[in-house]
Amino acid sequence: MAVSQFPDGFLWGGALAANQAEGAYLEGGKGLTTVDMIPHGSQRMAVKLGLEPRFTLREDEFYPSHQAIDFYHRYKEDIALMAEMGFTVFRTSIAWSRIYPQGDELTPNAAGIAFYRDMFAECKKYGIEPLVTLCHFDVPMHLVREYGSWRNRKMIKFFTRYARTCFEAFDGLVKYWLTFNEINILLHSPFSGAGLVFDESDNKEQVKYQAAHHELVASALATQIAHEVNPANQVGCMLAGGNFYPWSCKPEDVWAALEKDRENLFFIDVQARGAYPSYAARMFREKGISIASEPGDNEILKNTVDFVSFSYYASRCASADMNDGNSSAANVVKSLKNPHIQASEWGWGIDPLGLRITMNMMYDRYQKPLFLVENGLGAKDEFNPQGEINDDYRISYLREHIKAMGEAIQDGIPVIGYTTWGCIDLVSASTGEMSKRYGFVYVDRDDSGAGTLARTRKKSFYWYTKVISSNGADL
Numbered sequence: 001m002a003v004s005q006f007p008d009g010f011l012w013g014g015a016l017a018a019n020q021a022e023g024a025y026l027e028g029g030k031g032l033t034t035v036d037m038i039p040h041g042s043q044r045m046a047v048k049l050g051l052e053p054r055f056t057l058r059e060d061e062f063y064p065s066h067q068a069i070d071f072y073h074r075y076k077e078d079i080a081l082m083a084e085m086g087f088t089v090f091r092t093s094i095a096w097s098r099i100y101p102q103g104d105e106l107t108p109n110a111a112g113i114a115f116y117r118d119m120f121a122e123c124k125k126y127g128i129e130p131l132v133t134l135c136h137f138d139v140p141m142h143l144v145r146e147y148g149s150w151r152n153r154k155m156i157k158f159f160t161r162y163a164r165t166c167f168e169a170f171d172g173l174v175k176y177w178l179t180f181n182e183i184n185i186l187l188h189s190p191f192s193g194a195g196l197v198f199d200e201s202d203n204k205e206q207v208k209y210q211a212a213h214h215e216l217v218a219s220a221l222a223t224q225i226a227h228e229v230n231p232a233n234q235v236g237c238m239l240a241g242g243n244f245y246p247w248s249c250k251p252e253d254v255w256a257a258l259e260k261d262r263e264n265l266f267f268i269d270v271q272a273r274g275a276y277p278s279y280a281a282r283m284f285r286e287k288g289i290s291i292a293s294e295p296g297d298n299e300i301l302k303n304t305v306d307f308v309s310f311s312y313y314a315s316r317c318a319s320a321d322m323n324d325g326n327s328s329a330a331n332v333v334k335s336l337k338n339p340h341i342q343a344s345e346w347g348w349g350i351d352p353l354g355l356r357i358t359m360n361m362m363y364d365r366y367q368k369p370l371f372l373v374e375n376g377l378g379a380k381d382e383f384n385p386q387g388e389i390n391d392d393y394r395i396s397y398l399r400e401h402i403k404a405m406g407e408a409i410q411d412g413i414p415v416i417g418y419t420t421w422g423c424i425d426l427v428s429a430s431t432g433e434m435s436k437r438y439g440f441v442y443v444d445r446d447d448s449g450a451g452t453l454a455r456t457r458k459k460s461f462y463w464y465t466k467v468i469s470s471n472g473a474d475l
């Protein structure tokens with residue numbers, strides 16, 4: 001067997017998010033969230049982008065998050081499956097509206113706290129370290145209706161109250177925290193990313209960057225509170241990652257790729273370095289943006305994260321004149337189609353070397369430990385006549401990406417761990433489909449919500465078990 005490229009104690013596991021897995025959307029006192037308003041079908045994208053405001057549910061629409069994979073009721077069975085694979089880390093998120101159903105209450109919902117305490121204790125029972133995202137896209141709807149979500153500075157107070165409640169309630173159970181999932185997605189998908197809804201008079205860029213400022217201040221304050229509550233807490237930021245390649249070596253294309261990278265890295269530059277990057281002033285000026293801030297904000301932003309986490313599915317590609325005819329949108333970030341790499345059925349480029357490139361760039365830039373908290377292949381799975389799913393395509397994708405991550409570690413980068421996305425099949429964030437599957441475990445549910453919800457191990461389940469037990473040596 002090959003020698004492992006991974007350090008002792010490297011954390012291996014998988015990731016979910018409350019809104020894509022739990023279901024039980026009104027149980028245990030939970031309030032409605034933004035994601036609960038996003039339907040499956042043709043209107044989905046307009047709602048996600050904040051172009052078609054959705055404040056009430058419609059009878060004629062199907063909302064995949066409402067039941068999802070029923071993780072809320074089945075988490076014991078699911079965590080046992082993860083333990084069987086040998087997970088040492090499990091990433092999930094807390095639904096903000098289970099803890100504060102409206103978002104602006106002064107006292108938390110005891111049933112929500114009890115639910116997550118039990119779930120985290122269940123992980124600990126198997127020696128699995130929870131890695132917990134405070135906000136994975138799901139803003140309480142009441143905060144959208146009453147305050148305009150993150151465009152309003154009051155959100156900082158609501159979020160930090162919620163964060164403190166979580167740090168205190170789950171102290172001793174959770175040590176690894178992420179503040180906002182894929183914080184840069186706010187720019188690309190403003191309603192699903194940050195609960196932003198626009199009207200015609202809005203300067204959208206102004207609204208998005210003002211909301212970003214509020215999230216960045218809230219994230220820095222949450223980091224400070226986490227350290228106050230328990231100095232052993234480790235807090236990370238989270239980027240929807242993947243470097244932009246220049247379409248050609250034409251200087252204008254190289255510059256376009258650099259600017260596109262900065263658009264996304266802007267957030268992490270603040271969270272990891274503690275101040276707005278030098279290029280921000282010109283960008284704001286040219287976009288006609290003026291950020292309203294308060295005198296203490298710069299000081300607050302100095303509370304930088306302990307590690308930098310990111311998702312990686314695909315690299316991206318940019319030219320000086322982004323030609324729409326040739327665009328794809330892996331993870332809602334627009335990109336040109338790269339002719340040198342293959343793509344998934346959904347057009348997401350498959351580029352393991354791009355992962356090594358991205359990791360090297362991020363470590364060169366931030367000098368903080370990295371944590372790859374999402375990676376995987378969305379694919380359609382079919383049972384063979386023997387009742388098995390032989391998902392060799394998934395194994396091959398993951399194998400090549402794990403190898404690339406191993407190379408990045410050999411390049412000298414400290415990496416805390418790896419959690420594959422959707423370790424058990426769940427609802428797709430971009431399309432709302434169940435048929436876009438990422439899991440080692442199949443869930444019997446289709447795109448219309450029909451199915452028994454029964455769980456079945458796929459071939460990749462046994463493969464990943466071997467990867468973990470060999471600490472990444474046996475791929």
Ligand code: BG6
Nearest residue numbers: 017182331378427428429430431
């Ligand atoms: C990331 C998100 O954008 O990518 C997840 O953090 C999401 O929530 C994942 O599910 C994969 O995207 P999709 O659209 O295939 O579900």
